[in-house]
Amino acid sequence: EDAAQTKAVTREVLERRIKLWNEWAEYRNRVHADYEAAADVRANIWGFDPDAKQDSLPEESLE
């Protein structure tokens, strides 16, 4: 009985996580699309593309 209950809870948790993950992914995509849609306005404010890839740090700094 205990094992069955654990299995049920695990399944419940799993389903909840999948639901939360999908909802968040959808939200993030929507938000990011809004951000990208304003790329020209942002570039105008900065005078350049502020989202250009960051300069990478020297290898030794990541050790």
Add this chain to the structure above:
Amino acid sequence: MRPILLHGHTRSLTKVKYNRDGDLLFTVSKDAKPNVWFAHNGERLGSYDGHNGAVWDLDVSYDSKRLLTASADNTCRLWGVESGKELFRWNTRTAVRQVAFAQGDRMALYVTDATMGQPSTIWVVAIEEDLENQSDEFERKIIINGPKATVASWGDLNKTIYTGHEDGTITIWDAETGEKIKSVKSHDSVISDMQWAPDYGYFITASKDHTAKIFDAKTLRVMKTYTTQRPVNSAALSPIRPHIALGGGQEAMEVTQIGGAKQGKFETRFFHLPFEEEIGRVKGHFGPINTLAFAPDGRSFASGAEDGFVRIHYFDDDYFEFNYEEESLTA
């Protein structure tokens, strides 16, 4: 995860912040002396001498050439990062609590405290490239009628200003007109930190009500809530993983000598962002954690605490390999 310990402050930390490149870490504290450190080894490059009171906040320009500091000595100051020289000073009537460059670094805001009959006020100032043209005149002044602002920052494209207040309210202001656009009370106590997602779609708040929350920037709808057993002083969003970090603990005056760190729970706590589940803790500080920041590359984080120390932690490889099974099962 071996930490790098930065010991250069003599009083409690109030803010830690990386520059955009992530090679420099700026720190301010109640000891009145902002510091800048190499993030990769914790070596101190220098300090900025001049403030006569606690420094509450800082911001660094996109090109890492200029630093803004907000202080209880009734000044907001602009510094040359490399020279360490004070470039300009705004004198105020009350303590300056918050400071932030606008996108583009051509404007900034600072927030003054509500004390001595003065209301809490947001001041928007122009930042001139040529310092000879720099003026102490303000472009806009937004008086906050109500609970004082404890945190403030610009919204996307400089159209709005967001403030968090001592009663737990969050307000959006029109940056052009100073008009209040929206206000919600979603925390039950002081909002102690507010940090943005890189694309400005949402932000996270930390509160003394023992929670941190993620808000949608447009609607101020609460998207996620993270509950702890202690006041949350700082909350940060990982730039590369679906994780958040929370720092806090008891107020220093409530922690007895005996019991110390164990009693106060002075740990950085990590939560999975969408699942709202705790995934790990990092110990080390001997006092409440006041401020947290992820490095821009997401490979490390810095914490500043009441104990006067700054700690930089580089994540081990297994941190980047860890995933919930559900993350791969879904879209």
